[in-house]
Amino acid sequence: MQGSARPAIFGAAALSLLCACGDERPPLAPPGETEALAGADAARGRNLVAGQGCVACHTIPGMRGPLSSVGPPLDNLGRRAYLGGSLPNTxxxxxxxxxxxxxxxxxxxxxxxxxxxxxxxxxAAFLLGRP
Ligand code: HEC
Structure with missing residues (x-):
């Protein structure tokens, strides 16, 4: 009896792990790598992005701008593997x-x-959604 129940429990655990891989993937940027953004302020970053005209080329969530797609949209940047198609995203x-x-x-x-x-x-702190 006990022997037959175990595989079912493991099966359920494996299934729930698979489900967890759906939409809630962790960011690819290693969360431990904080030195690069020490002292950074995402709110200041947001103001800079607005003032620098980044929206002229990028769609940025929560920011109004022309419907421009010269560069890639900057949403979910933390989940992108490469920057500019070649630089590992850290x-x-x-x-x-x-x-x-x-x-x-x-x-x-x-x-x-x-x-x-x-x-x-x-x-960077703003684009990666850091507090
Ligand atoms: C003249 C247009 C232009 C402006 C202005 C511009 N970008 Fe870009 N950006 C691009 C293009 C094109 C790429 C794609 C680069 C590539 O693949 O070589 C890019 C790539 C990026 C990437 C890497 C994204 C990825 O998935 O590869 C980030 C991050 C980024 N831009 C942020 C910014 C920010 C922040 C600003 C404002 C300070 C800005 N950009 C201003 C054109 C622009």
Missing amino acids: PANLVRWLLDPPSVNPGTAMPKAGLTPAEAADI
Whole structure:
């Protein structure tokens, strides 16, 4: 009796694990990598994004702008595997990308905005949905 109940329980556990993999995937950016965004402020980042005209090329959740898709939409950025199609998406690499996209990918259409490292970290915190 006991022997036959066990596989059923394991089966149910495995099934619930599979279900957990649905929409609630964890962000790909390692949550432990916090140094790159130490002291960063997502609210400041949001203001910077609004002031820098990023919406001219990107659709950004919660921000009004032209229906433009020069670059990819910036929603759910934490779940993206690569930035600019080649740079592994980590908080440090996101800051690097924001500081100087052409240094990562010389052919990219995204210009260097002239951000300071602190501003890039603020924007990264906003885009990654950090508090
Ligand atoms: C002139 C248009 C333009 C402007 C302005 C612009 N971007 Fe981009 N951005 C792009 C393009 C095009 C890409 C895709 C790059 C590639 O694949 O080489 C991109 C890629 C990105 C990526 C990587 C996303 C991914 O999935 O690869 C991020 C993050 C990003 N931009 C953020 C910003 C922010 C923040 C601003 C404002 C400071 C901004 N961009 C301003 C055109 C622009």
